[in-house]
Amino acid sequence: MEFLTGIEKKERLTLSELTRAERASSEAVTEGMVHSVRDMGEVVFVIVRSREGLLQAVYNRSEAEKAENGAGQADPAFSSPLTELREGQAVRLKGIVTAEERAPHGFELRLTGADILSRPEEPLPLAIDKWKLNTSLEANLNRRAIALRNLRERAKFRIQEGVCRGFREFLTAQGFTEIHTPKIGAKSAEGGANLFKLQYFHHPAVLAQSPQFYKQMMVGVFDRVFETGPVFRAEKHNTKRHLNEYTSLDFEMGYIDGFMDICRMETSMLQYVMKLLDTDYRAELDLLEITLPNAEKIPYVRFDEAKRLVSEKYGRAIRSPHDLEPEEEALIGEYFKEEYGADFVFVTHYPSKKRPFYAMDDPQDPSVTLSFDLLFDGLEITTGGQRIHEYRALLKKIEEKGMTEEGMEDYLDCFRYGMPPHGGLGIGLERLTMKLLGEDNVREACLFPRDMTRLKP
Amino acid sequence: MEFLTGIEKKERLTLSELTRAERASSEAVTEGMVHSVRDMGEVVFVIVRSREGLLQAVYNRSEAEKAENGAGQADPAFSSPLTELREGQAVRLKGIVTAEERAPHGFELRLTGADILSRPEEPLPLAIDKWKLNTSLEANLNRRAIALRNLRERAKFRIQEGVCRGFREFLTAQGFTEIHTPKIGAKSAEGGANLFKLQYFHHPAVLAQSPQFYKQMMVGVFDRVFETGPVFRAEKHNTKRHLNEYTSLDFEMGYIDGFMDICRMETSMLQYVMKLLDTDYRAELDLLEITLPNAEKIPYVRFDEAKRLVSEKYGRAIRSPHDLEPEEEALIGEYFKEEYGADFVFVTHYPSKKRPFYAMDDPQDPSVTLSFDLLFDGLEITTGGQRIHEYRALLKKIEEKGMTEEGMEDYLDCFRYGMPPHGGLGIGLERLTMKLLGEDNVREACLFPRDMTRLKP
Numbered sequence: 001m002e003f004l005t006g007i008e009k010k011e012r013l014t015l016s017e018l019t020r021a022e023r024a025s026s027e028a029v030t031e032g033m034v035h036s037v038r039d040m041g042e043v044v045f046v047i048v049r050s051r052e053g054l055l056q057a058v059y060n061r062s063e064a065e066k067a068e069n070g071a072g073q074a075d076p077a078f079s080s081p082l083t084e085l086r087e088g089q090a091v092r093l094k095g096i097v098t099a100e101e102r103a104p105h106g107f108e109l110r111l112t113g114a115d116i117l118s119r120p121e122e123p124l125p126l127a128i129d130k131w132k133l134n135t136s137l138e139a140n141l142n143r144r145a146i147a148l149r150n151l152r153e154r155a156k157f158r159i160q161e162g163v164c165r166g167f168r169e170f171l172t173a174q175g176f177t178e179i180h181t182p183k184i185g186a187k188s189a190e191g192g193a194n195l196f197k198l199q200y201f202h203h204p205a206v207l208a209q210s211p212q213f214y215k216q217m218m219v220g221v222f223d224r225v226f227e228t229g230p231v232f233r234a235e236k237h238n239t240k241r242h243l244n245e246y247t248s249l250d251f252e253m254g255y256i257d258g259f260m261d262i263c264r265m266e267t268s269m270l271q272y273v274m275k276l277l278d279t280d281y282r283a284e285l286d287l288l289e290i291t292l293p294n295a296e297k298i299p300y301v302r303f304d305e306a307k308r309l310v311s312e313k314y315g316r317a318i319r320s321p322h323d324l325e326p327e328e329e330a331l332i333g334e335y336f337k338e339e340y341g342a343d344f345v346f347v348t349h350y351p352s353k354k355r356p357f358y359a360m361d362d363p364q365d366p367s368v369t370l371s372f373d374l375l376f377d378g379l380e381i382t383t384g385g386q387r388i389h390e391y392r393a394l395l396k397k398i399e400e401k402g403m404t405e406e407g408m409e410d411y412l413d414c415f416r417y418g419m420p421p422h423g424g425l426g427i428g429l430e431r432l433t434m435k436l437l438g439e440d441n442v443r444e445a446c447l448f449p450r451d452m453t454r455l456k457p
Numbered sequence: 458m459e460f461l462t463g464i465e466k467k468e469r470l471t472l473s474e475l476t477r478a479e480r481a482s483s484e485a486v487t488e489g490m491v492h493s494v495r496d497m498g499e500v501v502f503v504i505v506r507s508r509e510g511l512l513q514a515v516y517n518r519s520e521a522e523k524a525e526n527g528a529g530q531a532d533p534a535f536s537s538p539l540t541e542l543r544e545g546q547a548v549r550l551k552g553i554v555t556a557e558e559r560a561p562h563g564f565e566l567r568l569t570g571a572d573i574l575s576r577p578e579e580p581l582p583l584a585i586d587k588w589k590l591n592t593s594l595e596a597n598l599n600r601r602a603i604a605l606r607n608l609r610e611r612a613k614f615r616i617q618e619g620v621c622r623g624f625r626e627f628l629t630a631q632g633f634t635e636i637h638t639p640k641i642g643a644k645s646a647e648g649g650a651n652l653f654k655l656q657y658f659h660h661p662a663v664l665a666q667s668p669q670f671y672k673q674m675m676v677g678v679f680d681r682v683f684e685t686g687p688v689f690r691a692e693k694h695n696t697k698r699h700l701n702e703y704t705s706l707d708f709e710m711g712y713i714d715g716f717m718d719i720c721r722m723e724t725s726m727l728q729y730v731m732k733l734l735d736t737d738y739r740a741e742l743d744l745l746e747i748t749l750p751n752a753e754k755i756p757y758v759r760f761d762e763a764k765r766l767v768s769e770k771y772g773r774a775i776r777s778p779h780d781l782e783p784e785e786e787a788l789i790g791e792y793f794k795e796e797y798g799a800d801f802v803f804v805t806h807y808p809s810k811k812r813p814f815y816a817m818d819d820p821q822d823p824s825v826t827l828s829f830d831l832l833f834d835g836l837e838i839t840t841g842g843q844r845i846h847e848y849r850a851l852l853k854k855i856e857e858k859g860m861t862e863e864g865m866e867d868y869l870d871c872f873r874y875g876m877p878p879h880g881g882l883g884i885g886l887e888r889l890t891m892k893l894l895g896e897d898n899v900r901e902a903c904l905f906p907r908d909m910t911r912l913k914p
Contacts, residue, residue: 001756001758001796001797002756002757003754003755003756003757004717004720004721004724004754004755004756004757004803005724005753005754005755006721006724006725006728007631007718007721007722007724007725008721010714012712014632031712031877032680033677033875033877050680051632051634051679051680051681052632088874088875089875090711090712090846090875090876090877090878092712117712117877117878118846118847118875118876118877118878119875120848120873120874120875121848121849121872121873121874121875122873122874123874124874124875125874143870144867145674145675145677145678145867145870145871146677146870146871146874148675148678149677149678154678154679157634157636157679158634160637161634161635164635164637165625165629165635168622168625172622174464175471175508175509177508177614177615177618178618178621178622179614179904180617180621180687180704180886180903180904181904181905182687182702182905182906182907183640183687183689183702184653184664184689184701184702184907184912185912185913186912186913196641196655196656196657197655197656198653198654198655198656198664199653199654199655200653200701200907200912201691201693201909201910203912205912207641207655214904214905217602217914218602218605218904220490220602220603220606221602221605221606221611222508222611222614223489223507223508224508229686229687230637230639230640230686230687232640232641234658236658244641244657245639245640245641247637254488254547255469255488255547255549255574257467260461261464263461264461264463264464264465265464267461267462267463267464268463268464271463296462297460297461297462298460298461298462299458299459299460299461300459300460300461301458339458340458346461389547389575390575391577391578392578410601410602410913410914411914413600413602413603414602414603415578416577416578416579417545417577417578417579417581417582417603418490418545418546418547418575418576418577418581419547419575420488420490420547420574420575421547421574421575429637446637447636447637447638447671447675448638448639448671449639450639450641450657452658453658455641455642455643455657455660455662456642456643456867457674457867457868
């Protein structure tokens with residue numbers, strides 16, 4: 001019987017292994033896709049893309065042709081003619097690592113052999129080797145899997161990975177448990193209009209617009225929980241800020257003294273994420289010329305006060321007292337940037353009218369809730385707050401809101417049998433990424449966006 | 458203006474902080490839910506559950522009653538009468554940490570004060586304080602959020618967290634990029650029968666049964682990718698092994714020499730996961746009396762050979778030559794356990810007839826594919842293999858399978874413009890967890906299972 005014992009080190013080197021100084025003048029093998037070929041006549045540069053970046057490979061045309069016409073003395077594993085190297089091929093290349101100031105990373109690979117692993121059928125439809133992909137967002141999204149081969153497009157999603165990874169790593173270290181809650185559920189009384197409906201065998205069902213109920217229920221089990229997963233919103237908004245499916249970073253924690261504990265946890269989490277990006281995703285930050293925002297100290301301001309401040313400073317009348325209009329959010333961001341150099345701001349005490357039934361009202365003033373949004377550069381990226389944890393208070397609120405308990409029996413049971421004080425938040429991963437990237441359309445920060453008119457790729 | 462700078466250390470201690478030996482004889486404050494109250498007459502034990510486990514708190518009835526009848530000299534923050542402590546309450550407790558051999562962790566908290574944070578409306582409907590939850594699976598699932606408050610039930614999902622976390626940590630270290638791909642998509646020609654259908658605004662849409670196409674497409678971008686997310690299967694199976702929504706751990710990697718590279722990566726990943734569980738989840742393993750399986754060396758065997766071996770050893774006729782029946786899988790597991798002490802076995806070279814169109818056929822014998830399943834204790838927990846990466850080969854296979862390219866245009870475009878050789882796998886998180894736990898029903902390893910008849914909680 002034969003056994004596997006795990007991965008084995010292959011002779012092939014990754015870009016970072018290959019470009020270490022001690023490799024200079026030695027033979028190396030590496031792999032990647034031909035990103036571009038620059039034919040200078042006698043000298044041909046073959047730029048190879050792999051997950052770590054670009055490698056400059058080079059060959060001399062006359063020498064290559066001579067070798068190709070000679071007898072088969074070359075290494076049979078690297079017998080593809082160098083002169084056949086073309087954009088879009090997947091290749092394995094052999095050569096001598098040579099210091100070369102003008103090449104990326106200060107090294108190039110002087111080719112001695114090639115193995116063309118696959119050949120494209122047609123030339124690429126987008127100039128992915130350009131520094132910036134010179135195409136409309138629409139064309140980019142239509143050819144998404146090709147467009148993402150552009151280094152800068154790709155780097156955006158490395159940054160996104162860092163955010164998601166940092167969120168999890170930080171919370172795990174803080175004693176949170178990761179949960180996976182169902183995305184298909186029975187229809188409940190809450191939030192009917194924005195739900196996608198489906199037929200589940202013989203039952204009507206809906207897609208989860210948030211893991212809200214489940215994460216609260218799991219506070220009674222694990223004290224602190226988080227989830228990173230898709231949520232579905234059938235909102236008929238086709239704006240630059242909306243996606244109909246997005247990745248929500250949720251956490252919920254028990255034994256809080258108030259909703260500010262949630263804000264503090266988010267502040268520390270953001271600090272952790274920024275540090276992680278700064279170290280582990282430095283190459284991508286540089287490629288995209290991103291300056292990380294400052295999460296070291298984040299101002300907080302009450303909803304009504306925030307409205308007043310921007311109305312006064314920017315001479316904008318307060319039109320809807322219970323809501324922040326997008327333009328108002330942008331102005332709040334601007335205000336705190338100008339006055340305090342702040343990239344983030346917590347806006348607290350949102351009106352009860354506009355918050356869901358489970359939000360806890362402020363005992364000092366029940367017209368507002370113990371809740372908050374976090375704005376990043378003037379865009380809401382988080383909604384959170386303290387939740388009602390007393391069974392009777394919850395029933396009372398449901399009644400006041402004119403709702404019924406239908407479909408919420410399991411949720412309510414948790415409170416009937418006892419729950420600790422708790423609260424939590426949800427972060428839109430794509431919105432946070434978008435603002436980190438300095439983009440103005442959330443679709444730029446989603447691999448395969450879903451909006452009212454886009455269902456593919 | 459006021460600012461937040463992150464989390465602040467509170468005076469409250471977690472269980473592990475509180476039970477450190479140097480705390481003995483000092484005053485401490487901690488929080489949790491009252492798991493049970495054992496009234497011994499003069500002495501009352503109050504067992505408190507928090508995320509790290511159980512704490513034994515204790516008070517003397519006469520002293521408590523005396524204090525309660527006395528003037529309000531007690532700490533106003535801890536003024537709840539100790540005699541009112543009841544199961545299901547969320548509490549903050551103050552007391553003196555005292556070494557006590559018979560208590561969990563060797564310490565108990567001699568209570569000097571309590572703050573009852575919330576009170577349940579009714580006694581718990583399940584005896585969650587019992588060592589094993591003495592109830593049917595059906596009753597457990599019906600009252601899921603309560604049942605999970607049982608320590609052993611809860612521990613199962615800590616183990617599950619460890620598996621998912623280990624999967625990500627290992628792959629991140631191996632240069633994989635995490636991706637988030639859409640769960641709602643346009644209808645494609647592939648796998649129609651098992652898809653949940655929904656109306657997406659004015660378009661027919663389906664829920665993703667796997668991130669297969671997307672992860673392959675992303676190999677052209679990031680070389681190596683992984684995703685951990687929900688998948689949806691409208692399979693009309695109501696067995697112990699099936700869920701209609703589950704968490705799939707997927708990875709896909711380029712530049713492989715063959716499908717065994719995928720098996721090796723999985724082997725190393727499993728070794729990493731077992732090590733992580735062994736260290737960071739030791740308390741939960743002990744609680745559940747789990748012996749971790751051996752992933753150090755994993756045997757592999759061809760599909761036809763595996764069938765022959767068990768047929769010979771167990772005298773079972775081969776009824777369906779192109780498929781493994783569940784009973785056959787179980788016997789293969791038994792065979793390799795008996796013969797080689799193996800917990801896992803890779804079964805390779807599945808018949809082409811039963812594999813999807815994108816599976817690469819073996820050039821030596823096109824009736825079989827360069828693919829595999831991983832069996833754990835006789836249950837399939839992984840399906841993987843090498844994929845076709847040449848555009849024309851893919852078109853040819855689609856035609857041979859009698860399929861059309863409809864709905865697969867974006868997927869096929871990636872190949873048209875060039876893709877590296879690649880392969881990958883998908884692991885059912887709940888199945889893997891179930892086998893680690895030694896359970897025989899996959900619902901035991903899912904927080905909120907979805908099956909043909911269960912859509913809530």
